[in-house]
Amino acid sequence: xxxxxxxxxxxxxxxxxxxxxxxxxxxxxxxxxxxxxxxxxxxxxxxxxxxxxxxxxxxxxxxxxxxxxxxxxxxxxxxxxxxxxxxxxxxxxxxxxxxxxxxxxxxxxxxxxxxxxxxxxxxxxxxxxxxxxxxxxxxxxxxxxxxxxxxxxxxxxxxxxxxxxxxxxxxxxxxxxxxxxxxxxxxxxxxxxxxxxxxxxxxxxxxxxxxxxxxxxxxxxxxxxxxxxxxxxxxxxxxxxxxxxxxxxxxxxxxxxxxxxxxxxxxxxxxxxxxxxxxxxxxxxxxxxxxxxxxxxxxxxxxxxxxxxxxxxxxxxxxxxxxxxxxxxxxxxxxxxxxxxxxxxxxxxxxxxxxxxxxxxxxxxxxxxxxxxxxxxxxxxxxxxxxxxxxxxx
Numbered sequence: 001x002x003x004x005x006x007x008x009x010x011x012x013x014x015x016x017x018x019x020x021x022x023x024x025x026x027x028x029x030x031x032x033x034x035x036x037x038x039x040x041x042x043x044x045x046x047x048x049x050x051x052x053x054x055x056x057x058x059x060x061x062x063x064x065x066x067x068x069x070x071x072x073x074x075x076x077x078x079x080x081x082x083x084x085x086x087x088x089x090x091x092x093x094x095x096x097x098x099x100x101x102x103x104x105x106x107x108x109x110x111x112x113x114x115x116x117x118x119x120x121x122x123x124x125x126x127x128x129x130x131x132x133x134x135x136x137x138x139x140x141x142x143x144x145x146x147x148x149x150x151x152x153x154x155x156x157x158x159x160x161x162x163x164x165x166x167x168x169x170x171x172x173x174x175x176x177x178x179x180x181x182x183x184x185x186x187x188x189x190x191x192x193x194x195x196x197x198x199x200x201x202x203x204x205x206x207x208x209x210x211x212x213x214x215x216x217x218x219x220x221x222x223x224x225x226x227x228x229x230x231x232x233x234x235x236x237x238x239x240x241x242x243x244x245x246x247x248x249x250x251x252x253x254x255x256x257x258x259x260x261x262x263x264x265x266x267x268x269x270x271x272x273x274x275x276x277x278x279x280x281x282x283x284x285x286x287x288x289x290x291x292x293x294x295x296x297x298x299x300x301x302x303x304x305x306x307x308x309x310x311x312x313x314x315x316x317x318x319x320x321x322x323x324x325x326x327x328x329x330x331x332x333x334x335x336x337x338x339x340x341x342x343x344x345x346x347x348x349x350x351x352x353x354x355x356x357x358x359x360x361x362x363x364x365x366x367x368x369x370x371x372x373x374x375x376x377x378x379x380x381x382x383x384x385x386x387x388x389x390x391x392x393x394x
Contacts, residue, residue: 003354004139005206006196007230008147011187014126016217016229017195019045019056021133023215024231028056030136035060035129038081039121043129048218051226055216058129062121071099071113074124083128090131090198097194101170123191130195139233141354143207144200146178150187168193176332176393177202185221201355204330208353209234236354243326245273246300247319251280252311253288260289263310270306271299294324327351327358334388338374338381345370345381347389360389 004024006012022028028045035043041062048057069077078091103113134142149164149172163181164172167190172179175197179188212233219227260277267275274294282288291311295303304316327350335344346363362385370385371378 001140001236001354002138002212003141003143003207003209003234003236004137004200005203005232005234006142006144006200007206007232008144008188008192008196010219010223010225010227010229011148011150011189012192012196012229013189013219014123014130014191014195015058015060016219017192018126018130018133018217019058020215020217020229020231021130021137022058023056023217024137024233025213025215026133026136031129031133034083034087034132035125038083038128039125041121041125043125050216050218050222050228051224053216053226053228055218055226055228057218058126060122060125062125068114071095071110071115074115077124078128081128084132084135086135087128087131090134091128094127094131094191094194094198097171097174097197098167098190101167101174101190101194104170105166126191127195134199137233141236141356142200143203143355144177144196145203145206146180147172147193147196148183148187149179149181150183150185151181152184152186154186164188164193165190171197174392175202178204183223185223187219201351201357202330203328203353203355206232207234207236209236211235243324244297245294245321245324246297247321248293248295248300248304248307249317249319250291250307250311250313250315251282251288252291252313253282253286255289255311259310260291263291263307266306266310267293267303270303271295272303328353332389332393334385334392336370336381336384336388338370338376338384341374343370343374345385347385347393349389349393357394360386360393362386362389 022031022045032043032045041060044059046057048055074095099110099113103110151163153160154163154165163186168188171193177196212235215231217229221227264275272293272295276292278290280288280290293303307316330349332347332349333344334347335342345366348361349357350359351357362382367378367381367385371381
């Protein structure tokens with residue numbers, strides 16, 4: 001599986017994303033022609049050295065603009081630009097993310113919302129060019145490690161604000177991307193955040209794979225560390241993680257239900273990853289149970305001793321297991337409004353190493369408390385929470 005991975009250790013802006021995609025292999029002439037046919041700008045693509053790293057440098061030359069576009073005016077400009085259908089949809093999607101964030105911050109409906117810097121032709125060029133490059137790279141998955149947003153203060157619409165800028169922070173909140181702050185200047189712009197939010201899914205680490213190509217996109221600032229955005233096109237061999245386990249198993253025919261009920265907690269406390277107890281018929285027609293335990297090899301001896309002491313079994317089988325496939329898991333929180341009151345509930349998200357989400361499940365204890373307080377059936381609370389999670393994170 002061809003996976004595109006961004007490593008924004010020096011943040012990200014629209015021109016950096018575009019430049020890194022060109023460095024990765026997007027055709028620079030096709031990108032330039034697409035931008036210039038859609039927007040009243042000229043584009044130059046070259047190379048520059050940023051603190052010892054050779055990187056692609058994209059410059060958008062636009063006439064000075066004083067007119068601030070309203071959101072729907074910008075939508076009309078995009079729709080009339082004659083872009084390929086997929087590129088147009090992506091461009092509209094990126095600006096919709098920025099519009100939603102600005103609308104929330106300023107408390108304005110979309111029809112009254114107007115853009116300042118992000119509505120200018122140079123920002124429009126960065127987004128259109130990046131969307132075209134994404135579609136040309138045509139990766140099966142796009143992932144993003146934690147983003148460095150920078151530090152210090154940035155000029156916002158209503159004065160100086162701490163980094164990240166309000167719009168950037170709102171986009172990060174809605175996207176679920178991981179981020180941290182390091183440095184003394186703004187490193188992640190709203191345009192960069194919106195592009196990453198639209199196209200990529202968060203990952204903590206780069207998955208195992210074979211490197212196909214690498215791109216470095218230059219930022220405008222000259223910083224002590226290289227002000228570049230690195231992108232990697234990776235052939236990911238295994239989309240699911242693996243870990244090593246052992247399966248312990250024993251049969252018992254003289255253990256009471258109370259002992260078996262207590263056994264679950266004892267085994268889990270001893271290091272078992274999972275426990276199943278299955279009723280069965282044993283020799284001479286006696287009823288019994290098969291106890292099966294999944295555990296790490298280093299915990300097997302201790303778990304087997306607990307199993308023997310708690311049940312009286314005289315032998316525990318170890319079933320050979322090479323490894324098991326496991327989904328990567330992360331915890332997120334979603335807010336749901338029920339009967340006029342807002343609740344925050346934890347959600348467990350299972351995904352593969354490309355970031356594709358396999359399953360989402362609401363945490364039982366959180367949902368139980370919400371159901372009790374709101375007097376809504378538990379199953380309905382869980383359904384609403386998981387629907388909200390799929391809408392936000394999928």
